[in-house]
Amino acid sequence: MSKFDRYMLSQFLILFSFFALILVAIFWINRAVILFDRLIGDGQTALVFLEFTVLGLPKLITTVFPIAAFAGSVYVINRMTSESELTVLQATGSGPWRLARPVFVYGICVAVMLSVLTHFLVPMAKAQLTQREAEISQNVSARLLTEGEFLHPSSKVTFYTRLIGTDGVLRDVFLSDRRNPEEGMIYSASEAYLVRNGDGTTLIMVDGLAQRLSSETNQLSTAKFRDFSFDISALVSNSTEEYTSVDSMVTPALFTDWTALGERVDITQGTIAEEFHARFAAPLFCIVAAMIGYATLILGGFSRFGVWREIVIAFGLLIAIDGIRGTLEGVVRSDPSRWPLVYLPSLIGLILVLAMIWQTAHPGWLRRLRRAKVAA
Structure with missing residues (x-):
């Protein structure tokens, strides 16, 4: 050159x-x-x-x-x-x-x-x-710890929390579960906690209301609870298989x-x-x-x-x-x-x-x- x-x-x-x-x-x-x-x-x-x-x-x-x-x-x-x-x-x-x-x-x-x-x-x-x-x-906690916004961890689940305190307590929680085609569930609570349970994650709700709507009878059933645990591990795929x-x-x-x-x-x-x-x-x-x-x-x-x-x-x-x-x-x-x-x-x-x-x-x-x- x-x-x-x-x-x-x-x-x-x-x-x-x-x-x-x-x-x-x-x-x-x-x-x-x-x-x-x-x-x-x-x-x-x-x-x-x-x-x-x-x-x-x-x-x-x-x-x-x-x-x-x-x-x-x-x-x-x-x-x-x-x-x-x-x-x-x-x-x-x-x-x-x-x-x-x-x-x-x-x-x-x-x-x-x-x-x-x-x-x-x-x-x-x-x-x-x-x-x-x-x-x-797979990190469910990271996907749910967003305040003031409706989140969708999966296609048929909606989660909302108004405020996340400095102590990690979730205030005014709303959870809609529509994964079962025969009935829809709505949970609301004044407080909630995310707790690690081995490989899974559990949402503990305190002083809330559970509402169940049957798609067959079109009837709404409600029940108050003092504390209620909801396993949210299934909301996000935990598969570790290599993609x-x-x-x-x-x-x-x-x-x-x-x-x-x-x-x-x-x-x-x-x-x-x-x-x-x-x-x-x-x-x-x-x-x-x-x-x-x-x-x-x-x-x-x-x-x-x-x-x-x-x-x-x-x-x-x-x-x-x-x-x-x-x-x-x-x-x-x-x-x-x-x-x-x-x-x-x-x-x-x-x-x-x-x-x-x-x-x-x-x-x-x-x-x-x-x-x-x-x-x-």
Whole structure:
């Protein structure tokens, strides 16, 4: 690699790092606000919020990598064009194919980094995140210790407490249990306590009222109680079985019989095929994104008014190709034999890049073709 190639590659990587950092920060703040409100509102600590944030970063980074690769390519080419660096290079004999070499190497570097994320880091983080979510969902106390809000530990159970005292006493408790289709139960009490009982959790209600509504006779029965214990362990699944999903498995683990894998994780082969091939297609799309930024701007040439029109066109092409990629996901999931469609957006982008670079290298081919037709 020549000195000029190393110079351009260093500029690309520096700007890529800058744009990736900015985009990750923007997306992270947007998601962190929602995550913070949900976790802290459920009674979790700041350390849990920090853990969930770190585990969600690999997936977030994979989202911004193609955009950052495109932005870095466009910024460097635009700056070198406005400062006439590319004009000087072209005047000394460096054609568009020669200038595309450092851009292609830059795209490969980004693709390698994204490959490490998609094949290993993202699935590992997803698996750890799923495990932590399961552990938190089993913590009944954390899900019920939220005052002034109607909570739903399960689909047919509603819990409410007006106030939680400093001594841990729950004031003015309301509990609706509709799990039995033949009757509905409503419990209300002035005070309640959460008591750990081995692996289970019991809600002790004091000075309350129990109401039972029979769905057959449509009769309401009430009974006052001085103290009443209600086992709430069943409200949240306490299963400790390891949950496995395709997106939480590293890529080497997917080199197996997809039929057996689909039966084991209860998922279609189309979903497995889409997940597997998408991990290889995503890094290729980063190369295409970087090359689109270069090819579109180099096709526009030098202009004292700038290359903003070419930048808009390049961004539009990137959005259109990425839109095609999102559309084809459902097609592959419905029919796993159509997995080559996952690579179609990158192929379309590659064809556009080659066509634009060839047009830049042969600017007058259409005019010469018309003259040849007239002369004939």
